[in-house]
Amino acid sequence: DSGVTQTxxxxxxxxxxxxxxxxxxxxxxxxxxxxxQSLDQGLQFLIQYYNGEERAKGNILERFSAQQFPDLxxxxxxxxxxxxxxxxxxxxSSVEGVLNQPQHFGDGTRLSIL
Amino acid sequence: xxxITQTQPGMFVQEKEAVTLDCTYDTSDPSYGxxxxxxxxxxxxxxxxxxxxxxxxxxxxxxxxxxxxxxRKSANLVISASQLGDSxxxxxxxxxxxxxxxxxxxxxxxxxxSS
Numbered sequence: 001d002s003g004v005t006q007t008x009x010x011x012x013x014x015x016x017x018x019x020x021x022x023x024x025x026x027x028x029x030x031x032x033x034x035x036x037q038s039l040d041q042g043l044q045f046l047i048q049y050y051n052g053e054e055r056a057k058g059n060i061l062e063r064f065s066a067q068q069f070p071d072l073x074x075x076x077x078x079x080x081x082x083x084x085x086x087x088x089x090x091x092x093s094s095v096e097g098v099l100n101q102p103q104h105f106g107d108g109t110r111l112s113i114l
Numbered sequence: 115x116x117x118i119t120q121t122q123p124g125m126f127v128q129e130k131e132a133v134t135l136d137c138t139y140d141t142s143d144p145s146y147g148x149x150x151x152x153x154x155x156x157x158x159x160x161x162x163x164x165x166x167x168x169x170x171x172x173x174x175x176x177x178x179x180x181x182x183x184x185x186r187k188s189a190n191l192v193i194s195a196s197q198l199g200d201s202x203x204x205x206x207x208x209x210x211x212x213x214x215x216x217x218x219x220x221x222x223x224x225x226x227x228s229s
Contacts, residue, residue, distance in 0.1 A: 035216075099166060
């Protein structure tokens with residue numbers, strides 16, 4: 001158990017819809033990272049939050065947004081969903097500023113767009 | 115830009131044998147970290163081992179060791195005494211030593227262990 005909790009585990013929805021993925025980081029971790037894993041793109045970094053503030057952006061679409069709340073949990077919002085958004089979405093958390101500390105991943109949310 | 119290359123899409127090994135999964139990287143950062151993760155068919159990502167760019171010794175964690183050759187920019191994962199439960203996808207990843215640096219992943223290698 002990595003200590004990172006992601007909900008829901010599975011989501012099935014239709015094109016054009018909006019969904020919210022939730023992540024609770026490990027106790028004590030201030031950084032939350034979101035990654036997308038798809039067959040064609042592999043594992044890609046989307047966005048990072050640190051203690052409530054956006055820290056870095058990767059290949060995140062404008063239709064996607066995220067936030068981190070005062071209790072440090074984070075949500076990834078995906079809107080106007082397209083078939084190509086079907087993927088496994090991971091949240092990871094880590095201790096920031098320490099290179100040898102790994103990012104610990106949640107079990108992921110598998111999103112299927114019909 | 116940072117890049118991770120894993121050239122072996124699939125590897126096959128028998129139980130109790132050792133196996134090496136290749137990883138080469140490219141970065142201009144003087145300080146960086148290299149990580150290996152395991153992804154079983156159930157989907158979760160499990161951290162295995164870490165190697166820092168300034169570490170003098172190769173990292174080891176149980177049956178996992180990292181063959182780190184800095185001049186060649188390679189960080190190969192060695193699994194000794196393979197077990198059936200080692201069958202999974204393995205990802206090599208790296209990050210630089212700056213705030214907000216996310217992991218850059220390779221495309222992964224699928225390891226199949228047979229009895």
